[in-house]
Amino acid sequence: MSELTLLVLQLAFLLLLWGFVFFVIYSLRSDLFGQRARRMVAPAPLPLDAMPTAKPTASAPAPVTEPVVRADPAATAATPTRLVITSGPREGVEIDLPPEQLTIGRSSESGLVIRDDYTSTHHARLMLWDQNWVIQDLDSTNGTFLDGTRVTQPTAVLPGTPVTIGTTTFELRR
Amino acid sequence: MSAVTASPPIDANAGPAFTGSIRIRLRTPSRRRNLELGLLLFAIAIGLSALVLAELGALGRVEPGVLGLAIGLSVLILAVHGAMRVVAPDADPFLVPIATLLNLIGIAEITRLDIANGLTGWDAFGVRQVVWSAMAVLAAAAVLIVIRNHRVLQRYRYVAGFVAIALLVLPFLPVIGLSVNGARAWVNLGVASFQPGEIAKIALAVFFAGYLVTARDSLSIVGRRILGFTFPRVRDLGPILIVWVLSMAVIVFQRDLGSGLLYFGLFLVMIYVATGRPSWVVLGAVLFVGGAWIAARSLEYVGGRFYSWLNTFDSDLYDQGGGSFQLANGLFGLADGGLPGTGLGRGNPDITPLAESDFIIASLGEELGLIGLFAIFVLYMVFVSRGFHLAFAGQDDFGRLLGVGLGFVVALQVFIVAGGVTRVIPLTGLTTPFLAAGGSSLVANWVIVALLVRLSDSVRAQPRLVIDSA
Numbered sequence: 001m002s003e004l005t006l007l008v009l010q011l012a013f014l015l016l017l018w019g020f021v022f023f024v025i026y027s028l029r030s031d032l033f034g035q036r037a038r039r040m041v042a043p044a045p046l047p048l049d050a051m052p053t054a055k056p057t058a059s060a061p062a063p064v065t066e067p068v069v070r071a072d073p074a075a076t077a078a079t080p081t082r083l084v085i086t087s088g089p090r091e092g093v094e095i096d097l098p099p100e101q102l103t104i105g106r107s108s109e110s111g112l113v114i115r116d117d118y119t120s121t122h123h124a125r126l127m128l129w130d131q132n133w134v135i136q137d138l139d140s141t142n143g144t145f146l147d148g149t150r151v152t153q154p155t156a157v158l159p160g161t162p163v164t165i166g167t168t169t170f171e172l173r174r
Numbered sequence: 175m176s177a178v179t180a181s182p183p184i185d186a187n188a189g190p191a192f193t194g195s196i197r198i199r200l201r202t203p204s205r206r207r208n209l210e211l212g213l214l215l216f217a218i219a220i221g222l223s224a225l226v227l228a229e230l231g232a233l234g235r236v237e238p239g240v241l242g243l244a245i246g247l248s249v250l251i252l253a254v255h256g257a258m259r260v261v262a263p264d265a266d267p268f269l270v271p272i273a274t275l276l277n278l279i280g281i282a283e284i285t286r287l288d289i290a291n292g293l294t295g296w297d298a299f300g301v302r303q304v305v306w307s308a309m310a311v312l313a314a315a316a317v318l319i320v321i322r323n324h325r326v327l328q329r330y331r332y333v334a335g336f337v338a339i340a341l342l343v344l345p346f347l348p349v350i351g352l353s354v355n356g357a358r359a360w361v362n363l364g365v366a367s368f369q370p371g372e373i374a375k376i377a378l379a380v381f382f383a384g385y386l387v388t389a390r391d392s393l394s395i396v397g398r399r400i401l402g403f404t405f406p407r408v409r410d411l412g413p414i415l416i417v418w419v420l421s422m423a424v425i426v427f428q429r430d431l432g433s434g435l436l437y438f439g440l441f442l443v444m445i446y447v448a449t450g451r452p453s454w455v456v457l458g459a460v461l462f463v464g465g466a467w468i469a470a471r472s473l474e475y476v477g478g479r480f481y482s483w484l485n486t487f488d489s490d491l492y493d494q495g496g497g498s499f500q501l502a503n504g505l506f507g508l509a510d511g512g513l514p515g516t517g518l519g520r521g522n523p524d525i526t527p528l529a530e531s532d533f534i535i536a537s538l539g540e541e542l543g544l545i546g547l548f549a550i551f552v553l554y555m556v557f558v559s560r561g562f563h564l565a566f567a568g569q570d571d572f573g574r575l576l577g578v579g580l581g582f583v584v585a586l587q588v589f590i591v592a593g594g595v596t597r598v599i600p601l602t603g604l605t606t607p608f609l610a611a612g613g614s615s616l617v618a619n620w621v622i623v624a625l626l627v628r629l630s631d632s633v634r635a636q637p638r639l640v641i642d643s644a
Contacts (some may be wrong), residue, residue: 006231010517013227014542016175016220017549020275023216023270024556027209090641100570110569116483122566168641 052129080159080172083112088168097133097172102126104165105138118142118166126157126172133157133172142166176628183624206267207259213271214255217250224518225457228286228541231519238283243304244278244338248284250308254315258627262316266630272557273608274622276550277307277616280609282518283530283537284608292463299530299611302366313617314624324628328572331384338377341370342424356475357430357603371424371433375440376625379579382441386448387571389413394449405453414454417441425469431476432590432602438462445581447565448575483600500527504536504595508589515543532603537597551592554607558585562624567633577629580622 083102095112102111105123113124115117121139126132137144138153143166144151162169193589225244251274258265285300301602321327330402345351345358352360362366382592386393393410417438427433442458466599469476482491482498486505491497503526510521523529523537530537537549561581584607591610594601605615 006227006520007516009227009230010515013220013518014224014514014545017542017546020213020216020220021552021556023551024213024272024553027213028268028556085641086637088641092638093639094177095639103567106638107567113642116640117642135284 025119050069067111078174079128079173080133080157082173083126083170084173085170086162088166090168094173099141100128104160105140114166114170115169117165123153123165127154129154135163140165177539184244194223204263206260206264207220207255210258210267211255213267214252214274217271217275218251219284222248226280227287228282228518229289231517232286232289235521240281240298240300240304242283242477243301247281247304247307247311248278248312250272254311254318258318259525262627263628264409264630264631264633266560267565268556268560269626269630271621272553273620275281276608278555279538279550280534280606280611282306283523283534283541283609284611286541287524287530288517289432289538290522301475302613303611303616306616307620309613310620314620317621317624318628321625321628324573324576324625325570326381327576328384328387334377334384335381338381339420341374341377341420342428344370345428349431357428357432359428359430366613369612370616371430372429372557373621375436375583376435376580376621378390379440379444379576380581382444383572383575383579385413386444386575390448390571392450393445393454405457406451409582411457414441414445414458414461418458421462422425422465424467424474428471429473429475430468430603431479431600432587432594432604435462435466435590435602436604438585439586440579440583443586444575448580450616455479464509479600481600483597485599499554500533501595501601502598503527504533505597508596511540511543515539515541515546517541530609532591532601532607533595534606534610535592538609550609551588554584554588558582561628564626564633566628568629573629573632577626580626580629582620584619591603602634 037076038091057112081097082094085091095141098111103122103125104110104112104114104119105121106113106115107121108121118141120138120142122138123140124135124137124144127136133146133156134154135146135151135157147161148157148164157163157170157172159174162171197314221500222241224238225241229241251270255270258270281300281303285298288294288298288300295301308393333626343580344361344604347361350361350363351358352362353439354360354367360369393406393413398404400598421434421438425431428434439462442455445458446452466476470480471477477495482501485491485499486502488498490498492502507521507523510516514623515521518541521537522534523540526533526536535547540551542550558581559582561577563576564581565574569579585606587604590599590602591604591606593599594604607611607615607619
């Protein structure tokens with residue numbers, strides 16, 4: 001076998017090796033750069049804008065809901081087992097909650113995949129702590145709203161309390 | 175006050191909309207496995223062509239022996255892939271193809287060195303490497319089939335801890351214990367020798383993950399702030415001191431600098447990930463540097479390693495037996511390879527002692543050049559990042575810690591070996607994962623693949639619901 005042939009084969013081999021590397025990295029692209037956001041068909045109002053407008057109308061029943069939010073843990077002895085989408089594109093759909101944790105985000109690895117313009121790749125997660133479901137925002141860009149308040153630290157989600165992520169709102173039920 | 179802002183539209187309109195419940199589960203079962211199959215076939219094609227090229231370069235013709243065995247190994251790995259479609263359908267698709275490619279490239283280079291050294295049949299390291307690889311792949315398949323839920327391992331964390339200690343003590347037992355090149359880290363099994371420390375690193379990762387999940391709170395919450403770091407209480411220092419003593423014992427009694435560094439580094443990273451406190455890393459680094467410094471002054475073999483690291487090109491040291499001949503020759507080989515390499519089978523990596531095991535990085539660097547070596551490092555990086563990814567996407571703390579630990583142990587081992595060969599750190603006698611000749615290392619690293627596959631399979635539970643507003 002001539003020197004030249006071997007040289008060409010060697011270069012071809014290195015090319016093939018890097019071809020494999022780039023194939024792997026190409027397949028990994030959604031992990032590296034996040035899932036691509038899809039354009040929405042109709043421009044929907046930003047949930048951030050929607051909230052303040054809703055505020056005045058909602059201020060009246062606030063005292064009623066206040067005690068519910070601060071209900072003592074004994075009341076939650078029956079842990080929610082279902083998650084119900086109460087508004088958004090898939091309104092009305094319900095899913096069973098997993099035994100320990102439900103991740104929410106645009107990533108296809110999430111337990112609840114929400115693909116809209118406001119959701120981050122790994123947006124938030126619901127965790128079961130001492131029979132209570134707790135929501136934690138995973139540093140999302142547009143935030144997670146529990147009963148209209150932006151979640152900054154892991155917060156308990158009581159049954160019936162609306163959680164808003166992007167254009168989707170859901171609540172937990174027993 | 176703002177508590178109910180988001181709820182009125184729901185209460186008002188959406189209430190009656192969900193009287194009938196719709197349960198939706200989306201499954202795309204074989205996409206990941208199909209990607210894996212594609213990558214696997216690609217990897218096997220590259221690996222086998224490496225073997226063909228190595229034989230063409232070294233002999234001018236292709237010998238059927240090792241090539242046939244390597245094809246057999248590839249078929250076995252494809253069979254394991256088939257089994258994964260059943261037992262781990264949602265597992266990460268990159269782990270097995272990367273491990274396969276590295277393993278086959280290792281076999282090609284080892285076979286090429288056998289040709290140069292005139293080794294044939296059972297004496298040839300390449301033949302033994304293929305047989306060990308097959309056993310390692312079978313061990314990995316067994317782990318995958320037996321351990322269906324990684325949380326079972328958490329229950330056996332203390333058992334794993336004792337198994338690790340027992341494995342580390344094994345080389346000191348009178349009949350089976352074996353010293354190789356001064357390091358007492360081997361066990362003689364009659365037909366072959368085995369390095370139990372390689373398996374011990376997996377047992378240690380399981381033990382550390384299990385222990386840290388339970389002990390994390392006391393290790394991470396309390397402490398005193400000094401110089402911007404929150405340092406742990408004195409009574410919480412017990413575990414880190416025990417692991418430090420253990421790794422120092424490995425350095426002093428087993429005379430194995432690399433493994434000591436590996437175990438301690440593994441613990442440091444896992445405790446850092448578990449507690450999120452940089453002070454553990456500072457503390458551990460001080461402990462290890464102190465220990466290594468004392469070891470370098472008092473232990474002759476460690477001092478010698480440091481000396482030949484700093485004075486590699488001293489001509490007296492180069493000529494002296496056991497001096498820097500090996501290290502310097504590895505560097506000459508890398509320099510000879512340059513950017514594109516000499517071509518598989520056409521360099522002289524066989525001049526370097528232990529070119530097929532400790533210096534496989536230098537051998538490959540000579541024949542594949544910097545371009546090829548960097549491709550290999552990127553593959554390691556992707557492999558390790560898949561382990562780290564589990565920490566991010568994982569569902570339970572034990573699995574997340576174990577994923578980080580197993581990924582990091584591979585990363586640290588590659589760093590210790592490649593750093594030693596390229597004179598970034600003193601040379602130690604660790605094996606390069608998947609590439610280097612050595613059965614115990616292959617078995618251990620394929621078991622790591624199996625565990626990461628198992629962990630990633632449980633992470634990738636399919637989404638329960640996809641909301642697509644497009």
